Amino acid sequence: MSGVSKAIVQPLLSWYDAGHRDLPWRSEPAPYRVWVSEIMLQQTRVEAVRGYFSRWMNALPDIPALAAADEAVYTKLWEGLGYYSRVRNLHRAAVLLCEEYGGELPADYDRLLALPGVGEYTAGAVASIAFGLPVPAVDGNVLRVAARLDNDFTPITDAKFKKQTRERFAALMPSDRPGDLNQSLMELGATVCLPNGAPRCGDCPIQHLCEGFHRGNAAVLPLRAAKKARRVENRTVLVVRCGQLVGLRQRPKKGLLAGLWELPSLDGHLSPDELRAALTEMGWSVRKLLSLRPAKHIFTHVEWHMNGVYVELDAPAPALTFVTPAELRDAYALPSAFRSFVSVLED
DNA sequence: AAAGCGGGGGG
DNA sequence: CCCCCAGCTTT
Incomplete structure (x- = not known):
């Protein structure tokens, strides 16, 4: 048997x-x-x-x-x-x-x-x-x-x-x-x-x-169905500061990272000029832009290729929730994908 | 049956 | 880079 x-x-x-x-x-x-x-x-x-x-x-x-x-x-x-x-x-x-x-x-x-x-x-x-x-x-x-x-x-x-x-x-x-x-x-x-x-x-x-x-097959078993290729999404991720506060956005209730907080971001990799234009169009009063080190985050079915930009505002953008870095650390659930950008706040 | 849904440790 | 992990839900 x-x-x-x-x-x-x-x-x-x-x-x-x-x-x-x-x-x-x-x-x-x-x-x-x-x-x-x-x-x-x-x-x-x-x-x-x-x-x-x-x-x-x-x-x-x-x-x-x-x-x-x-x-x-x-x-x-x-x-x-x-x-x-x-x-x-x-x-x-x-x-x-x-x-x-x-x-x-x-x-x-x-x-x-x-x-x-x-x-x-x-x-x-x-x-x-x-x-x-x-x-x-x-x-x-x-x-x-x-x-x-x-x-x-x-x-x-x-x-x-x-x-x-x-x-x-x-x-x-x-x-x-x-x-x-x-x-x-x-x-x-x-x-x-x-x-x-x-x-x-x-x-x-x-x-x-x-x-x-x-039968000598232990090492070749088990078999699995082939997995699907991931798609790539390019994003421009913003570390938004207004005074000592940082600007967050809550993700939709359904889908990827549903309901979690995130750093605001725009679709695609925008040049500094394109980004400044886009933010001005949104009514944001931009004081300063600084490029951050790009980052990549791999999910099961999608990859985020993220260019990070540090953004200083003169006034809070209405679409965002502004919190202190301590509040972000202690009370706001932020996905790991943004970790490298949040570390900028620790200086 | 296939696709969507996170993140990380290890080869 | 790729693999797979004490899987479930929705389509």
């Missing part, structure tokens, strides 16, 4: 018991902590989450506290973590939980799945880790482990592969330790069954059950 089968369960649990990473949401797996950690961990590395998780729990220790928090507060706590719809959904779900479930998470896979921001993976993770329910939690790690175990060349990005993998693991979940089995699979993927052709099969507790290893 080999591949994804019940034979992997005991070796994985024993291996997990023998040692695993010490993660803050593991040592104290209250449902709220597990839920928040799993949302933060979506498409995000464990090491990036640690600091955010600690600060979040300190500021918003339970579901009612999150439900009652201002948008500016929870958005600021998420600043720099990315995929900001996650934090909006987290808050929406907290409000909903207070209204419908007395401020607690339901111990039920389908009710968890119905929460905003909670998909198949997260519902399975919370159900199994926080509530001990025997449901699988199939993330990118588990998909890779499954493809290698079964020597399966189906692209793991295919929906059918994900569905099949969930079903295969659902059939072998142990009733006593489902959360630990799910975490052992993810731990294996994160520390041993590594991506990019670098599996450490010599350290694997289920090597003897791995069809991919047996």
Whole structure:
């Protein structure tokens, strides 16, 4: 017997018991902590989450506290973590939980799945880790482990592969330790069954059950669908000063970096003359313009190639919100894309 | 099924 | 440079 089968369960649990990473949401797996950690961990590395998780729990220790928090507060706590719809959904779900479930998470896979921001993976993770329910939690790690175990060349990005993998693991979940089995699979993927052709099969507790290893294919699996090319957007980004204040703009409620604050910017790379003309046209009283070092920021599907310009105004521009550098640092959520330009304010 | 949605660490 | 990360939602 080999591949994804019940034979992997005991070796994985024993291996997990023998040692695993010490993660803050593991040592104290209250449902709220597990839920928040799993949302933060979506498409995000464990090491990036640690600091955010600690600060979040300190500021918003339970579901009612999150439900009652201002948008500016929870958005600021998420600043720099990315995929900001996650934090909006987290808050929406907290409000909903207070209204419908007395401020607690339901111990039920389908009710968890119905929460905003909670998909198949997260519902399975919370159900199994926080509530001990025997449901699988199939993330990118588990998909890779499954493809290698079964020597399966189906692209793991295919929906059918994900569905099949969930079903295969659902059939072998142990009733006593489902959360630990799910975490052992993810731990294996994160520390041993590594991506990019670098599996450490010599350290694997289920090597003897791995069809991919047996066939010599562990390093070439899994397959993935080809990814699309990014488009490039040229922008002229402004560090606007008026006295000691800096001018900010809030992004639209939908789309990229929705609702976050940003440095104002114009489409394209404008020359100093073009920029001065454009700003005058907008009614801004420009006192001084200084070019800053250009910067590039890469998102998943678009690249911003940014020319920075320091702009001094005689009077505040009505379209902007003017704040002190300290207020910007402490209370306004600004995406990482603008970091290099904001550092100009620290002189 | 495909596209949109962040940011960073490591090869 | 490219890869991929404890994915979800919308179209």
